[in-house]
Amino acid sequence: MARPSTVVYALLLCTLLTEKVLSNKPRNVLLLLADDGGFEIGAYLNKICQTPNIDALARRSVIFNNAFTSVSSCSPSRAALLTGTPSHQNGMYGLHHGVHHFNSFDNVTSLPNLLRQHGIKTGIIGKKHVGPASVYRFDYEQTEENNHINQVGRNITHIKLLAREFLAQANRDNKPFFLYVGFHDPHRCGNTEPQYGPFCERFGSGEEGMGLIPDWKPWYYQWDEVQLPFHIQDTEAARRDVAAQYTTMSRLDQGVALVIKELEAAGHLQDTLIIFTSDNGIPFPSGRTNLYDPGLREPLLISSPEPAARRNEASSALVSLLDIMPTVLDWFRIQQQQEDTNDILWHSDKPKSLLPILEKEPPPNEREAVFASQTHHEVTMYYPMRAVRTRRYKLIHNLHFAMPFPIDQDLYVSPTFQDLLNRTRSKQPLPWYKTLKQYYYRPQWELYDVRADPTETNNLYGKPSLADTWAELSERLAAWQRASRDPWLCAPAALLRRGQCRALDNGLGAVLDSGLGAALDNGFGAALDDGLGAAIDNGLGAALH
Ligand SMILES: [Ca+2]
Numbered sequence: 001m002a003r004p005s006t007v008v009y010a011l012l013l014c015t016l017l018t019e020k021v022l023s024n025k026p027r028n029v030l031l032l033l034a035d036d037g038g039f040e041i042g043a044y045l046n047k048i049c050q051t052p053n054i055d056a057l058a059r060r061s062v063i064f065n066n067a068f069t070s071v072s073s074c075s076p077s078r079a080a081l082l083t084g085t086p087s088h089q090n091g092m093y094g095l096h097h098g099v100h101h102f103n104s105f106d107n108v109t110s111l112p113n114l115l116r117q118h119g120i121k122t123g124i125i126g127k128k129h130v131g132p133a134s135v136y137r138f139d140y141e142q143t144e145e146n147n148h149i150n151q152v153g154r155n156i157t158h159i160k161l162l163a164r165e166f167l168a169q170a171n172r173d174n175k176p177f178f179l180y181v182g183f184h185d186p187h188r189c190g191n192t193e194p195q196y197g198p199f200c201e202r203f204g205s206g207e208e209g210m211g212l213i214p215d216w217k218p219w220y221y222q223w224d225e226v227q228l229p230f231h232i233q234d235t236e237a238a239r240r241d242v243a244a245q246y247t248t249m250s251r252l253d254q255g256v257a258l259v260i261k262e263l264e265a266a267g268h269l270q271d272t273l274i275i276f277t278s279d280n281g282i283p284f285p286s287g288r289t290n291l292y293d294p295g296l297r298e299p300l301l302i303s304s305p306e307p308a309a310r311r312n313e314a315s316s317a318l319v320s321l322l323d324i325m326p327t328v329l330d331w332f333r334i335q336q337q338q339e340d341t342n343d344i345l346w347h348s349d350k351p352k353s354l355l356p357i358l359e360k361e362p363p364p365n366e367r368e369a370v371f372a373s374q375t376h377h378e379v380t381m382y383y384p385m386r387a388v389r390t391r392r393y394k395l396i397h398n399l400h401f402a403m404p405f406p407i408d409q410d411l412y413v414s415p416t417f418q419d420l421l422n423r424t425r426s427k428q429p430l431p432w433y434k435t436l437k438q439y440y441y442r443p444q445w446e447l448y449d450v451r452a453d454p455t456e457t458n459n460l461y462g463k464p465s466l467a468d469t470w471a472e473l474s475e476r477l478a479a480w481q482r483a484s485r486d487p488w489l490c491a492p493a494a495l496l497r498r499g500q501c502r503a504l505d506n507g508l509g510a511v512l513d514s515g516l517g518a519a520l521d522n523g524f525g526a527a528l529d530d531g532l533g534a535a536i537d538n539g540l541g542a543a544l545h
Contacts, residue, residue, distance in 0.1 A: 037278035053257035077279040084325035094376030126182035140521035156255035167266035186248040201247035219250040231286040233432035237419035293470025381406035
């Protein structure tokens, strides 16, 4: 019989050997990205929309309750996620496809390019929606560029088989891998393929003429039972829209399960970091294309196979999707070189690896902040905004505040938005938290106490007791813009030239100089109140007639 000390020594040796083996084993990443996905998820306390598979992933994950995208638009968000830089810095100011034609700058360093240089096999299945191709090159690409988007983004049986093919290749090559699955669900499709319903919820459902996705069992919902978010009007039309969105969530949910099953079958469930998130907020008013929380806040689940990893625990840490790139690099133990940093002059507020949070919840920190930068969505939708959000406050700077907030085509044709228009035009009751006029016309500065006012309805800008808060947040926002070389740094009161803001004398300088309270003295507030806005939907129709 061994003496106790021998046993202890043997155990210690065993532990050391295990750690050695663990540290050398391959490490992979699976990134699952929803398209316009929100919190219609059981793990995020939606009681009606059933997502048993995403919930199962959540039980193996840290569930982030304060994760935010840096831009609420498809291509810009994906470019930001894949470069660790805000849209104004990587150049993806708006949508990539069609007439919009936005692309990142040719010299940007992207995650897939960097990983490939380090011998990691990279793959993308589903929606890509970024360019140029040379900046975002994956070893394996099955995207809308070589498939129909619905087949590669919504047909979960096809997605499953593509994942199987990629994983087999990675095993054959004996390489660590980064697999990015860009689901197209639960994106709307009423604008492009209305025959499948507002959310493509009938695509592949097995109904007559809809085709059949063998692995999908659609879940259907009663419109009067949905859990309505505060920013959607409480009407039958809007509720039916949400019910359709829920059905599409069931396809995303089952797709997530299929891909994870393929990961397991390929022998990689125990060596792969799994990340689930969404590119931008849900396609409803105040959601996608907005810097309000419904546009910026995202579900984020990260499941680590490490023995010490937290599981089924919520984190309240304030994190950004800009943190995904440093997290993935950290996981692969790749040090980002100075020349790879995309020319950022970060001093603080820089993107950070989230791996430490997967082991231990950091203490609550009121200094934490996330930032957002929006410029376009569609090419016609020029409405630059910048924002900073702490746990307590959100400051939004609407640079072109005198313009009506632009509406994208996808939202415009939606049953929810048409219902808003029709009710406003015909002066029917509109059980909504805003009026259309308020939605279209926003002040230059919006300051919200998001802890006391999570719906962001009470603009505190100009309140004397918050003068210091505004000054601190606006300076911090400007510092972040400066560090990330934002061409809009001085807008709208001044012009950025050789690093300096040069006054334009356009009447807005006073707002910036005098700080609080001056916003309504610029002549634009009066224009809104003098009846121009009353006759028409967004206040501009009358001017055209
Ligand atoms: Ca999207």
